[in-house]
Amino acid sequence: MAKTAAADEGYSAVFFMDGATVARQMRGSEFGAFLDGYVGLSDLADTEVRAVYLNLGPDLGIRGLVFFRIYFDEEGRADSHWNVPVEKFSETAAKGPDLGAGPIYLACRSRCPEPRFTDELWDPDMTPGSNHFQAIRRAVDENHLKFQKKVMDAPDEDIPVLQAAVKRSSSTTDTREAARQRVRLARTIREQRLRIKTLQSVHRDAMSDIQREHRHEMQSLRNDLQSMEEKLERQRLANEQLKVRLSERNEQYLTLQQEISEAGNATEARQDASDAEVVLLREQLERKQRELELRNDKIVVLEQERYDLAHREPAENTLMAELKAQNVFLVAYHPGLGHITLPYEDIPRYFENVMAYVAEKCGLNEPAYRQWLAHHEDPRCQAEVDGKPCHEPLIRVSQPSDFRPGIDDRCEPHQDTPG
Numbered sequence: 001m002a003k004t005a006a007a008d009e010g011y012s013a014v015f016f017m018d019g020a021t022v023a024r025q026m027r028g029s030e031f032g033a034f035l036d037g038y039v040g041l042s043d044l045a046d047t048e049v050r051a052v053y054l055n056l057g058p059d060l061g062i063r064g065l066v067f068f069r070i071y072f073d074e075e076g077r078a079d080s081h082w083n084v085p086v087e088k089f090s091e092t093a094a095k096g097p098d099l100g101a102g103p104i105y106l107a108c109r110s111r112c113p114e115p116r117f118t119d120e121l122w123d124p125d126m127t128p129g130s131n132h133f134q135a136i137r138r139a140v141d142e143n144h145l146k147f148q149k150k151v152m153d154a155p156d157e158d159i160p161v162l163q164a165a166v167k168r169s170s171s172t173t174d175t176r177e178a179a180r181q182r183v184r185l186a187r188t189i190r191e192q193r194l195r196i197k198t199l200q201s202v203h204r205d206a207m208s209d210i211q212r213e214h215r216h217e218m219q220s221l222r223n224d225l226q227s228m229e230e231k232l233e234r235q236r237l238a239n240e241q242l243k244v245r246l247s248e249r250n251e252q253y254l255t256l257q258q259e260i261s262e263a264g265n266a267t268e269a270r271q272d273a274s275d276a277e278v279v280l281l282r283e284q285l286e287r288k289q290r291e292l293e294l295r296n297d298k299i300v301v302l303e304q305e306r307y308d309l310a311h312r313e314p315a316e317n318t319l320m321a322e323l324k325a326q327n328v329f330l331v332a333y334h335p336g337l338g339h340i341t342l343p344y345e346d347i348p349r350y351f352e353n354v355m356a357y358v359a360e361k362c363g364l365n366e367p368a369y370r371q372w373l374a375h376h377e378d379p380r381c382q383a384e385v386d387g388k389p390c391h392e393p394l395i396r397v398s399q400p401s402d403f404r405p406g407i408d409d410r411c412e413p414h415q416d417t418p419g
Contacts, residue, residue, distance in 0.1 A: 061101025064090030
């Protein structure tokens, strides 16, 4: 897209506009890199930009302008589907105003060479104080892009060559002056027509925006009206329902008053019966309280007897008396606990329930210890299959505290299944 030949063929540039000012400038080759997706502009992410393509001569005279739109996506990359032939338009579009190097080729929305690209272009503003052409011309004159400006030779017709050329007839001079006037008049008419077209385009856009806003506002008002009508209808239905409910409540109130009046006499009779029943219940409660006190006294006595039996001295000339006198300790062995030494005080409790004593020492309750002991003695799967134990060999869990019922005593297919 960009011109990359020698300066004799001219230059190309792209200006990004912000209102009536040039916000960003780049050479045509740089813009081509943006179109190819090699780089992006993060500050323009998700933005549609108004831009101008410039066709410049070697002397930086403006030959053509194309006012186009381009969208940058969320990553700041140019729209990959953008395909406006701006270079072609800058060389073949209709003539526009003279910006110092003769009438330019101008392509904008109101003067689009190919109608299918009309929506991709925009019209410049030509009103004083916000004239886009003047802003573009000033930016070209400042030459921030550092183009090499070539000084062009003056036209040959302005150089006197022959002495006879100076002595032309007055009629020839008048004819040339008239031609110049016609050219200036044609340019002025062309500029005014362009101004009228751009103003008409701006007016159409403004009218379109106003109509769109009007449609949106009317739609919003319609939605609000519909919402209010629906709300009013709901309120009306709610009021009707409340009226029905209020009528039902009034009927219920009257019925309840009648029932209360009818039940008044029966209530007095039931009150007498209830008082008698309360007296009877109070007597039963007092009797139960006395029985509870007697039971508590018995429990206290039994607890004292148990304590006395547990701490009484053994009878003389008995094995227990001899064990206590000689400070003899009993040693027992149990799976999962190993060898334990039984002090004299624990001997009665040990013989009273061996399994409960060992389970307590292992930090378990008696059923859990018995379940581990069964696994320890026969480490096979206990799940039932068709009414028979699976009996798949398992790895023995040596410590009762590590044993997990339903997992360690089951093979992998039968874990957590009812046994």
